[in-house]
Amino acid sequence: MSRFDVTKTNIAVEQLIEQTVNPRHRYLLHAYNRHRNLEIAGRWEEIFAPDMMVDKPVYNFNTFGRMVKLEGADAIKSVYSEWAETGQCIFYVEDEKIAVGDNLICTDFVLYQQTPGAALAADGVDVDPQATYLMKNRQYMNWPYDDEGRLIGEDVWEVDESTREYIQLDPSEVLTCAQAAPLLEPLIKPLPARPF
Structure with a gap:
């Protein structure tokens, strides 16, 4: 049995929501959590709802020796789709420190992202290209x-x-989207009404 639990990935976010009194900041934290x-x-398609993401988002990644810039919803959707198909959307976070401002969330954490060995190889x-791994590193995000x-x-x-x-994960520790979705369903709440 794995020590990792997807239902605990956002625990630092949930704790900060409880401590945050600024309505705008609370809203952004709810959006981040969702x-x-x-x-x-x-369920990556729902991330692109018009109340959650701008029409032309830009993602910049400088991780695991790669620098990648994704511009526009189609490019980003392609990555989310691939991650869902390969189980790379499954990740766990430890030791997260998070801060929120009027137009920004910053976070620092240890990431464990599930990844097929074939992709790593x-x-x-x-x-082992036949195995599944957790890629672990410390990341910072804006x-x-x-x-x-x-x-x-x-x-x-x-x-x-x-x-x-x-x-390397034991096969019994590998989690699929089909397994993760019902575990996370109780935690996926609609966005609250905008307070601004």
Whole structure:
């Protein structure tokens, strides 16, 4: 049995929601919480709802030795779709520190992202291509939001490449979207009414 639990991934977000009194900040935290739960559940299409994301988002990734810029909803949808199909949308977070402002959420955490060994081997990582792994590293993210509380994009950095690890999972520990979705369903709440 794995020590990881997708229902605990957003625990730091949920704790900050409880402590936050500024209505705009609470709204952004609810949107962030919903986005991550939808992503892990494989329900990525809902992330692109007009009340959650701008029409032309931009994602920047500088992680696991790759620098990638995704511009526009179609490019980003393609990645989310691939991650859902391959189980890479399943991730766990530990030691998360999170801050929220009027138009930005910043977070620093240890990430464990489920990844097929074949995908890692194709990138030159010395792993069993038949196995599934958790890619572990420390990441820092900025999520800017517009004045309507919609996500503008994601900026994701690997803080320290020396923390990177590849942890082989036992087949019993591999989680599918079909398994994650019912676990996360009680946590996926509609966005509250905009307080601004």
